[in-house]
Amino acid sequence: MPTPATSTASAAAKRPRGRPRKTLEDRDDGNRRRELLQSAAKLFRRKGFDATSTRDIAAAAGMQSGSPFYHFKSKGALLYAVMQEGMGSAIERQQQALQRAEAETPDIAGQLRILIRSHFEVLLGPGSDFIPVMLYEARAITPRQRSALAALRSDYEAPWTPVLNALHASGQLRAEVKLARLLMFGALNWSAQWFDARKEASLDDLADAAMQLFIRDLE
Numbered sequence: 001m002p003t004p005a006t007s008t009a010s011a012a013a014k015r016p017r018g019r020p021r022k023t024l025e026d027r028d029d030g031n032r033r034r035e036l037l038q039s040a041a042k043l044f045r046r047k048g049f050d051a052t053s054t055r056d057i058a059a060a061a062g063m064q065s066g067s068p069f070y071h072f073k074s075k076g077a078l079l080y081a082v083m084q085e086g087m088g089s090a091i092e093r094q095q096q097a098l099q100r101a102e103a104e105t106p107d108i109a110g111q112l113r114i115l116i117r118s119h120f121e122v123l124l125g126p127g128s129d130f131i132p133v134m135l136y137e138a139r140a141i142t143p144r145q146r147s148a149l150a151a152l153r154s155d156y157e158a159p160w161t162p163v164l165n166a167l168h169a170s171g172q173l174r175a176e177v178k179l180a181r182l183l184m185f186g187a188l189n190w191s192a193q194w195f196d197a198r199k200e201a202s203l204d205d206l207a208d209a210a211m212q213l214f215i216r217d218l219e
Contacts (some may be wrong), residue, residue: 033071035061040131041082049140050078079118079137080145086130087152090122098159108166109215115160116188117207123192124203132192157181171218185215 025035039060043052054075055065071079101111122131124132138146160181167173191206 016094029042031063032063032067033069035166036063036068036071037076037085038127038129040078044082044133044137045068045129049075054078063093063212063216076141079133080141082130083134083137083141083145083149084152085136087149087156089101090131091152093122094118094156107162108170109172109211112160112163112215113211114166115163116184116210117203119188120191120203120206123189124195124197124206126191135189136191157185167215173214174216180214184210187213 009097037058040057041177043060044057052069052075057075057078058065058067061068068075068078072081096113097114098111099106101114105111105114123153134149138149141149160167161177162175164177168175168177173182188210195201195206
């Protein structure tokens with residue numbers, strides 16, 4: 001018969017190391033949270049935050065009306081999570097675009113085009129409801145939340161500065177870099193209000209037009 005010490009040692013040996021594996025229920029909770037964020041982003045963009053109820057969001061996600069409160073304590077918390085999700089995804093996608101830019105083109109103007117094209121993808125491509133919600137519903141979140149999102153936006157915009165500095169030094173960008181960056185983002189972000197994917201212009205067309213608008217061709 002094993003002694004208590006032997007039993008304890010045996011149990012410890014069988015105990016899995018590291019993080020416990022997620023159960024199916026845990027994984028389903030993660031999926032349901034993602035569905036809520038996607039549904040909320042679409043509705044907030046289409047109807048506005050004030051006109052969208054948690055009942056609307058739950059119905060769009062195929063849940064009962066009270067289910068969103070299992071994941072988020074309020075509609076405001078859900079709005080903030082949508083904005084965080086949007087910025088986190090935008091930063092990740094831009095990093096991937098920058099890695100491609102470094103591998104594909106040493107030309108600094110080409111790198112700016114890749115950044116602009118990536119930004120249009122974030123704003124207007126598939127699953128692009130998150131960032132427009134952040135741009136146009138900022139009044140509905142708290143000052144502390146706005147401050148946290150501003151830090152994420154700074155992280156997102158930071159890689160543009162060295163590219164614009166290089167273009168300014170080469171004479172391809174005439175405007176002062178800080179103002180140029182602000183004006184560029186203002187113009188690009190406004191496309192979320194007027195762009196219609198069903199019409200003739202593609203995201204590549206938009207990126208080419210933006211380059212012609214902002215950058216001087218030295219050839």
